[in-house]
C-alpha cells in the first residue's frame with residue numbers, strides 16, 4: 001500500500017495524473033507511459049482522488065482503489081499515491097498549490113484525458129490551474145473534437161505547444177499545454193464497472 005510522501009528533488013519533472021481510478025485500467029497506464037516518453041518526465045504520480053467533486057456517485061473505498069491501482073501501475077517511474085487524502089484536498093487547484101509549496105523547485109505537469117479538458121472550465125479555479133502548471137492532454141475515443149472546441153482550449157489556444165515541442169512542456173512557463181494524439185485506448189472505469197468486473201462498482 002502506497003503511504004508516505006513520494007520523494008522528488010528540485011529540478012525533476014513530475015507528471016500528476018489525478019483520477020478516481022475506480023478501477024485503474026490499461027488506459028491510465030497508456031497515457032502515463034506516453035507522458036513519460038513525450039514530456040521527458042522523471043516520474044508520474046497517480047493521485048487517487050478521495051472523490052471527484054463533479055461526480056455524484058462516490059467511488060469504491062480508497063484502500064481498495066489504491067491496492068488495485070498498484071497492480072496496474074507496475075513501473076519503476078510510476079507511483080500510486082493517497083496525496084489528496086493526506087492533504088485533505090479534492091480540488092485540483094488546491095492540490096497543486098499545496099504540492100508546489102511542499103516540493104519547491106520541482107516542475108509539475110498536470111496530465112489528463114481529453115474528456116477532462118472538455119469540462120475543465122467547470123473545475124474550481126480552473127484558470128489558476130492552467131496558469132500555474134503546464135498540462136498534457138491525451139486523446140480519448142469520442143472526445144477529440146469536443147476537446148479541441150472546449151472552452152479551455154479556446155481561451156488558451158495561444159498557449160498550446162505543437163506536438164514536436166512536447167519534450168519542452170515540463171520546463172515551459174505556464175500557461176502551456178500540449179495535446180497528444182496516440183493510439184487511443186477505449187478502456188474506461190465505467191465500462192469495467194458495467195461488466196461487473198470491479199467489486200467496488202455499483
Ligand SMILES: Nc1ncnc2c1ncn2[C@@H]1O[C@H](COP(=O)(O)OP(=O)(O)OP(=O)(O)O)[C@@H](O)[C@H]1O
Pocket residue numbers: 017018019020021022027028031111112113114115116138139140141185186187188189190191
Ligand atoms: N482510455 C483513456 N484514454 C485517455 N485518457 C484516459 C483514459 N482513461 C482514463 N483517462 C484519463 O485518466 C484520468 C483519470 O481517469 P478516471 O480514473 O476517471 O478513469 P475513467 O475511465 O475516465 O473513469 P470513468 O469511466 O469512471 O469516468 C482522467 O484524466 C481521464 O481522462
Ligand SMILES: O=C(O)c1ccc[n+]([C@@H]2O[C@H](COP(=O)([O-])O)[C@@H](O)[C@H]2O)c1
Pocket residue numbers: 017018019020021047049051052053054055090091092093116122123124
Ligand atoms: O478541482 C475540481 O474542481 C475538479 C473537478 C473535477 C475533477 N477534478 C479532478 O480531475 C481528475 C480526474 O477525475 P476523474 O474522476 O475523471 O478521474 C481528478 O484528479 C479529480 O480530482 C477536479
